[in-house]
Amino acid sequence: MSPKQRILELREQIRYHNYRYYVLDDPEISDAEFDRLMQELKALEAEHPELITPDSPTQTVGSSILEPPFTPVPHPTRMYSLGNAFSQQDIAEFEASIARFLGREGPFAYVLEYKIDGLSVNLVYEEGVLVRGLTRGDGVVGEDVTPNLLAIPDFPRRLPEAWDLEVRGEVYLPLQTFLELNARLEEEGEVPFKNPRNAAAGSLRQKDPKISARRGLRGLFYGVGRPETLGVRTQQALLERLAELGFAVEPHHRLVSGVEGVEAGYRAMLEQRRALPFEADGITVKLNELSLWDELGYTAKTPRFAIAYKFPAEERPTRVRQVVFQVGRTGRVTPVAELEPILLEGSTVSRVTLHNESYVQELGLRVGDTVLVHKAGGVIPEVLRVLTEAPRGQTPVVWPSRCPECASELVLSGKIHLCPNPLCPAKAFEAIRHYASRRAMDIQGLGEKLIEQLLASGKVRDAADLYQLKKEDLVPLERMGEKSAQNLLNQIEASKNRGLERLLFALGIPQVGESTARALARRFGHLDRILEASVEELDAVPDIAEATASAIHQALSRPEMRRFIERLRAAGMRFEAREKQKSQALEGLTFVLTGELSLPREEVARWLEAHGARVASSVSRKTHYVVAGAGAGSKLAKAQELGIPVLDEQGLRALLREKVGQEP
CATH class of the missing domain: 2.40.50.140 (Nucleic acid-binding proteins)
Structure with a gap:
């Protein structure tokens, strides 16, 4: 293969992997493998400079945003990516290039910071108020994810002075939160994320900001678009100033001198890496004196005053x-x-x-x-x-057709193979823990250690056995006296009346989360009617896709699930919904509520849903009506921009009298 052919091949591969990384948030190869492709391309282009083109990945940043789910918005000042160093020799060459450009010898002072493996963001403040949050995108244009960023606690909404300022940082998912999120996704029958960066990107780019808020995203900040705005002269002072302003700053940054200082700091930070609460794939090496940044400037793609020193990808x-x-x-x-x-x-x-x-x-x-x-x-x-x-x-590798633990026939839910048997020994603990959790049947006092004791003693095999427990079964257990035992029995008895919404979620049916459980309960009103429903009838429920309807029907049809439900019935469980659907008068209509209404918005939303409507949290082209009360803001502006009908409260009441025949 000729150098030209290999260069073209490498560019195509890198563009593809850039697209998967920056746009789809679903990389197929590791950072180390990507770096190897980029290094090979750089070496070939250095040998054949006549083959360099402006659109080469070595001359551009990231990936252009293709078919974005969010609005593309230009960055006030460009966001550059860093070049990479992989050895002390690379750092020596980096310092030598600085010395040549400035016309004076080193050593120079550098600030070392962990390079967080998250999603780069740019916060835009106008007159001291946060007005926009953007992803990096291609460095020139990013995606507007403001509502989702506002759900993250590390982002100050207002600055102490009326500055126009851009603050750069990384949104990440802490490692422990990542593990808990994946466990929750598995619990709900969803595909877990491959790594924390994918989870952070996928969580930030949700259409519903409430989902982003629940994911536990965090942010760390390291720079601004124009440092002179804050009146600081060094990168170290800039980090300290950001911390004073309320921005979360990674605490392990350090000031070093020269190549030897960088190398010593790098070794220390590499050793410390395993104790970090987030993923870091290297450190950033930045000249401390900000005045030198202006002198050095940028190449077409990277700053000349900073570089990423990557941790060794030990493979x-x-x-x-x-x-x-x-x-x-x-x-x-x-x-x-x-x-x-x-x-x-x-x-x-x-x-x-x-x-x-x-x-x-x-x-x-x-x-x-x-x-x-x-x-x-x-x-x-x-x-x-x-x-x-x-x-x-x-x-x-041959996939089993039956559960390795209980021999039940496995079911496929998306890409996940599941054992549907509620009595499977391997899933008993988690099934009971989920059943008793606050968002499900809310059995207070039934913690993990107690569940383990009940399983080990043979008193309980599954959640239905909880309703057969007696005080004498509980009192002998560790840390369980007469009063504690009676309190737990009272909680178990009270759980019989939590309603169909909670019960459906508690059953752990694949792809049935809280919102799907509420929709099913509201539409059918009683568990028996759901058990009798066809796939077509389940599919007719708003927001339930055919694949989900099929998975629900299959799970509820299994003999093990039917026997489990009958045992609950025999124990006195109530199968009625608390909030039954009253009519289908608003079927097919999507509402968004914003601003202050005379009734709580949650109450209005429940009333609309009870008559068949869908209430969404964000405005899109699929929205039919935006109901705007006093103080309505960005959602009202979005509706006006898209030409979506806007109703005040009086207009909503008139619409409901016309379509439903009554109002809340």
Whole structure:
């Protein structure tokens, strides 16, 4: 292959992976593999400068926004990406280039900061008020995700002075929050995220800001568009000033001198990396004196005064001994590769999750293959790829048709294989914990340790057994006296009257979260009518897609689920909905409520939904009416921009009298 052909091939690959990373938030390769492609392209272009074109990935930032789900908005000042260094020699060359450009010798003072592996954002303040939050996009144009950013606690809404200011930072998902989010997604039958960065990006780019708010996103900030606005002269002073203004700043930044100082700081921060609450794929090395930033300026793509010093992507080859299938507490069946043990970033790795069937297929993995393994963020072992240049294994990975724990026939929910048996020993703990949780049947006092004791003692096999418990079953348990036992029994008895909405969510039906449970309860009114409903009747419920309707019908038709429900009925569980659908007069209409109304908005929303309407949290072209009360803001402006009918409260009441025959 000629250099020109290889350059064209590399550009096409890099553009594709940039698109998956920046636009789809779903990268297919690791950062280290992407860096290798980029390094090869840079080396070839350096050897053949006549082949460099303005649209080469080495000359552009990120990926252009294609078909954005949010409004594209230009950044007031461009956001550049950093060039990469991988060794002390690269840092020496970086300092030498600074010295050549400035015409004076080093060493220079640098500020080192962790390079957070999140989603870059730009907060735009006008006269001291946060008016817009943008993703980086291609560095020139970003996506307006303001409502979602406002849901994150680390973002000050107002500055102490009337500055026009851009503040740059990273939105990230803490590692512990990432693990909890994935557990919750699995619990609701959804596909978990591959890594914290994907989870952060996917959470920030939700259409519903309430979802972003629930995800536990955080932000850390490191720069501004025009530092002179704050009157600071160094990067270190800028970080301190941002912290004074209420912005979260990563606390481990340090001031060093020269190449040796950078290297010593890098080594110390690499060692500390494993204790961080977030993923970091390197450090940033920035000249401390901001006046030098102006002198040095930028190349077409990167600043000359800063560089990213990437952590080594420690990757080790090893052989897959076998693939076993684990049943999680939610019933999800996950393939796990058992490896020939390897030492990776200070610990022995002998097992690694393979996520789901499509992941295994994409890898092309067979038992006996040699695979390349690394730790995502230095924490979570992950298979990067199969080493096809090594001898291949001969045994394909065959997915079981039945649960490895209880032999129930598995069901497919999206990309996830699930054991539908509520009595499966592998899922008993989590099924009971979920059933008793606050958002489900709200059985206060039934904590994880008590659930473990009940299972271990044989007093309980599943949630239906809770209703057969007696005081003498509970008192002998650890930390359970007469009073505590009676309080728990009272809570269990009270849970019988929580309503169909809570019960449907508590049953752990695949793809039935709280909103779907409410919609089903409101439409059908009684569990028996849901049990009798066809897929077509379930599909007719607003916001329930055909695939979801089919999964619900299949789950509720299983003999194990029917027996479980009958045991609840025998225990005295009430199957009626608390908020039954009163009519279908508003079927097919979507409302958005904004501003202050004479009744609480939640009450108005419930009333509209009871008559078949859908109440959304954000305005889109699919919105039929925006109801605007006093103090309505951005949602009203969005409706006017899209030409969507806007009703005041009097107009809403008139519409409801016409369509429903009554009003709230």
